[in-house]
Amino acid sequence: MILTFIGFSGSGKSHYSNGLKQLYNWDHLDCDQLIIEELNKREKLNLKSLPEIAHWHGSPNDPDFPRRDALFLEIENYIMNQVISNINKTKNSVVDTSGSFVLLPEDTIIKFKKNTKLVYFQYEEEDMTQMIEQYFKDPKPVLWQHLYQPLPNEDYQKSIRRCYVNM
Numbered sequence: 001m002i003l004t005f006i007g008f009s010g011s012g013k014s015h016y017s018n019g020l021k022q023l024y025n026w027d028h029l030d031c032d033q034l035i036i037e038e039l040n041k042r043e044k045l046n047l048k049s050l051p052e053i054a055h056w057h058g059s060p061n062d063p064d065f066p067r068r069d070a071l072f073l074e075i076e077n078y079i080m081n082q083v084i085s086n087i088n089k090t091k092n093s094v095v096d097t098s099g100s101f102v103l104l105p106e107d108t109i110i111k112f113k114k115n116t117k118l119v120y121f122q123y124e125e126e127d128m129t130q131m132i133e134q135y136f137k138d139p140k141p142v143l144w145q146h147l148y149q150p151l152p153n154e155d156y157q158k159s160i161r162r163c164y165v166n167m
Helices: 013-024 031-043 050-057 065-086 106-115 125-137 156-164
Strands: 002-007 027-030 093-096 117-121
Touching: 002 013, 013 027, 013 093, 027 031, 031 050, 031 065, 031 093, 050 065, 065 106, 125 156
Parallel strands: 002 093, 002 117, 027 093
Antiparallel strands: none
């Protein structure tokens, strides 16, 4: 069986993926780590963790953010296509995706729908405030695409809080 865990950053995908690996010896495909490795190769970086990626990615009001946002998504799509092409279909495996899996091109998502069981980690509305605060405390890369739309003279944190709920 091959499971693909999808959901917001911080929704529990990695926690449960690691549980399947530790308790049942499932293969754990950590897509965040694979993205880090590919980003390091392409950009000649030496990043090791999601907070370091978040720092490189920057905030949506940074001038270079759109380029980095697009590059991250391009790399994620490349990695996800590599994963689905090379996965061992004879072994129990869990694909631990990034929080932006749902932004990938439709043809990539369809490959996962056809070849794995998608498990969506849904969050409750009341969890949103906690997730926003977590974004400030322990930054992870977030692909805002067109969803970050600050209002004139709006404070950065206020604009993030207002726009985050639209993701």
